[in-house]
Amino acid sequence: MLREIGVTGGTGIIGLIAAYFVIKWAVKNAILEAHYAITGEKSEEEKEVEAMMAADAEKRQSAMDEYHARKEARRAAKAAAKEAKRAAGGNDAQ
Secondary structure, eight states: OTGGGTOOHHHHHHHHHHHHHHHHHHHHHHHHHHHHHHHSOOOHHHHHHHHHHHHHHHHHHHHHHHHHHHHHHHHHHHHHHHHHHHHHHHHHHO
16 A cells, blocks of 8 residues: 555655654653643753753853944944044144
């Protein structure tokens, strides 16, 4: 029957393996949700993920702060150079 629709033995095995992992993932998530609903506390895995996410958010914020500081420093240096050029040009005119 499977050969009629073009599924060979290798494709069937790959499909079964994929189905195994999808079902395993779904059961794991269902158990974690039930545990949280019953106890009201998060699992160790969820706590670790939240800690990693918080650390990542701190790194991103630090990188953004550094980017904005560099951008502001470049802007200030450019403005100072422009002011110096204007002042030098003004002295030449006198």
